[in-house]
Amino acid sequence: MASLWQGYLWPGLIIVAQIVAIILPLLGAVAYLTYAERKVLAAMQLRKGPNVVGPFGLLQPLADGLKLLNKETILPSGANPIVFVAAPMLTFVLSLVAWAVIPFDAGVVLADINVGILYLFAISSLGVYGIIMAGWASNSKYPFLGALRSAAQMVSYEVAIGFVIITVLLCVGSLNLSAIVKAQETVWFCVPLLPMFVIFFISALAETNRAPFDLPEAEAELVAGYNVEYSSMTFALFFLGEYANMILMSAMTALLFLGGWLPPIGIPPFTWIPGPLWFAAKVAFVLFLFLWVRATFPRYRYDQLMRLGWKVFLPFSLLWVVVTAGVLVAFDWTPK
Amino acid sequence: MVIQAIAFYMFAIVTIAAAVMVISARNPVHSVLFLILAFFNAAGLFVLMGAEFIAMILVIVYVGAVAVLFLFVVMMLDINFAELRQGFLQYLPIGGLIGIVLLVELLFLASTWLAKPLKTASPASPAPAADAVTNTHALGRVLYTDYVYLFQAAGLVLLVAMIGAIVLTLRSREGVRRQNAAAQLNRRRDQAVEVKKVQPGSSI
Numbered sequence: 001m002a003s004l005w006q007g008y009l010w011p012g013l014i015i016v017a018q019i020v021a022i023i024l025p026l027l028g029a030v031a032y033l034t035y036a037e038r039k040v041l042a043a044m045q046l047r048k049g050p051n052v053v054g055p056f057g058l059l060q061p062l063a064d065g066l067k068l069l070n071k072e073t074i075l076p077s078g079a080n081p082i083v084f085v086a087a088p089m090l091t092f093v094l095s096l097v098a099w100a101v102i103p104f105d106a107g108v109v110l111a112d113i114n115v116g117i118l119y120l121f122a123i124s125s126l127g128v129y130g131i132i133m134a135g136w137a138s139n140s141k142y143p144f145l146g147a148l149r150s151a152a153q154m155v156s157y158e159v160a161i162g163f164v165i166i167t168v169l170l171c172v173g174s175l176n177l178s179a180i181v182k183a184q185e186t187v188w189f190c191v192p193l194l195p196m197f198v199i200f201f202i203s204a205l206a207e208t209n210r211a212p213f214d215l216p217e218a219e220a221e222l223v224a225g226y227n228v229e230y231s232s233m234t235f236a237l238f239f240l241g242e243y244a245n246m247i248l249m250s251a252m253t254a255l256l257f258l259g260g261w262l263p264p265i266g267i268p269p270f271t272w273i274p275g276p277l278w279f280a281a282k283v284a285f286v287l288f289l290f291l292w293v294r295a296t297f298p299r300y301r302y303d304q305l306m307r308l309g310w311k312v313f314l315p316f317s318l319l320w321v322v323v324t325a326g327v328l329v330a331f332d333w334t335p336k
Numbered sequence: 337m338v339i340q341a342i343a344f345y346m347f348a349i350v351t352i353a354a355a356v357m358v359i360s361a362r363n364p365v366h367s368v369l370f371l372i373l374a375f376f377n378a379a380g381l382f383v384l385m386g387a388e389f390i391a392m393i394l395v396i397v398y399v400g401a402v403a404v405l406f407l408f409v410v411m412m413l414d415i416n417f418a419e420l421r422q423g424f425l426q427y428l429p430i431g432g433l434i435g436i437v438l439l440v441e442l443l444f445l446a447s448t449w450l451a452k453p454l455k456t457a458s459p460a461s462p463a464p465a466a467d468a469v470t471n472t473h474a475l476g477r478v479l480y481t482d483y484v485y486l487f488q489a490a491g492l493v494l495l496v497a498m499i500g501a502i503v504l505t506l507r508s509r510e511g512v513r514r515q516n517a518a519a520q521l522n523r524r525r526d527q528a529v530e531v532k533k534v535q536p537g538s539s540i
Contacts (some may be wrong), residue, residue: 008339083369114470118392125400129372132404136365136411144411151408155401175389175472303515 018110022099030243031061037291044295071232076138079229083137088230088237091130095244098123102251103178105261105275116177117165120252124161124207127245128154131209131216131226134238138229146225149302150209150216156309157206163317164200167193167324168256173335181260183335188264190257196320197257199313201289204249206309208242211294215302250286251279258282344384351377364410368403375399389472 035050035058042049050057075081101116103109113119128151135147169175171193172183183189190197206213217225227238254260259282261275300308328334354374361367375398382391469477479487532540 080363083365113388115388115392115472118389118396122392122395122400125396128400128404129407132407132411133369148408151404155404158400175470304517307515307517 015110019100022110023096026096026099026244026247027240029247030240031065033243033247033287034064034239035061036287037294040288040291041295044292065236068232068236073232073234074229076140076229078139080137080139083133084229085234087130087134087137088234088241090133091127091241092237092244094123094126094130095241095248098248101177102248102255103181103260104279106178106182108276109178112176112178115175117169117175117180117256120177120248121158121162121165124245124248124252125154125158127207127241130238130241134230135226138226140229142222142224142228143226146216146222146228150226153206153209153213153215153305153309156306157203157313160199160203160309160313160317161207163314163321164196164203165256167196167317167321170321170324170328171335177255177260181255181262184259184262185266188257188259188262193257193320193324196317197253199317200257201253201286202308203313204253205290205293206305208245208249208290210246210290212297212300213305214299215305246287246290247283250283250290253286254279254282258286340384344381347377347380347384351381364413365407368407368410371406372399372403375403387471389470389475 038060039049039057050060053059053063075084098120100111101109101113101119103112131150131154132147135143135145135150138144168180168189171189172180174180174183205211209216216222217227222228227235230238261279263270263273263278351374354370354377357370358367358374361370375394379391379394379399382388382394534540
């Protein structure tokens, strides 16, 4: 009995507590990311943005959430009910499980697995299922077109992301995320691998279906794409999943290229700030870039999107993998 | 060990149940979704065996890429289920015969299986202790030393398959206007605009 408590129940409780400690701030961050998006867009377009609910409109996300909860969940009569309901759940769950391997500070990580970066890549490549299932189960034209676009887009840009990850791995010699951050102690990878950093950021935009690659939900052509038929909480789960994925891709950018929890220079005024704060600041910076891009660029045409993915990013990232490997071997810089 | 056993039986049961559903589901899209579930649980079994690299590669390659394209194609197919069921009894004998042949082959294989230790070490790459090296490193050491020619051959097979698929589907149509991004970006004002003086009361 005592061994059951010591061996299974107590560690289980600790893990549950850790999961809650990650997920609650994450959901808060998602809620306030929607607020930040509206405020940043408003500032860039010389408007005020949400400013009515609470001081500076700070309670706006809560009001939006409550409003969504009160709406009726509509199940279209032509829809495939099980797949229709499972799709938003899948999107939401996948956007949360990836956080299990994200290190917030040295040693502060829920599951410090050997193949952390592959796990992240696997989970982000599964994100397409929520969208394609939603589009098919809705049994409606606009969602289906949006889902097909999204599937093609996400599969195309995953290839480029894979090559970027391989380049970083060549410089690190480990698939563990903590090891990847520790390898950046001398210099962040965004300096020696600047082209790959740019490719990764643009591919992250495409992978999360954000502007200027938000073709799956192009309002002007597809009404709202794959989530036209969704309402109330089912829609809210898609929305939360999408924004959680944005934060996840920003966290991946911070871990792979911006040194994770490390300060820019390892000297006192910078080292006084704790690691998780540095990490949060870097994630927030990348998220701001996401919003900035949305406010600045017009949407890509579909054939241009495919051309960029297959004819520009894929050959270039492949070339850069070879160049990086060649340089590492030629100068004997390969990680031991 | 209890937790591992429970996890193993859960993954194993779900894998088999999903695999049965793949062939018995009426809707082909549901079949593909069950196939994905089976892949996923197989990855779970790999993790339980300590083969986390293969588990992740299984999810990335099969679930993340191959099954997406499967689903893509199956969703677009316009299948008439009544027509599909018509030939069922007609094809049952030959299908059953093939199934029995495969089953017998599997039984022969299982009956001659010798549980002897596999070749784990070679002069080129002495096998390190299992806990001294991650299985990504361990795989890399054998894949790029002992089996490098097989690895290259597998790559060549895939390349040939890719070229074959491209050759089969490539067709050039007449009258398609393609965008040439380089030409567009290289166009300058003097190539695009011509300024003419127009006299009052006349046209160009």
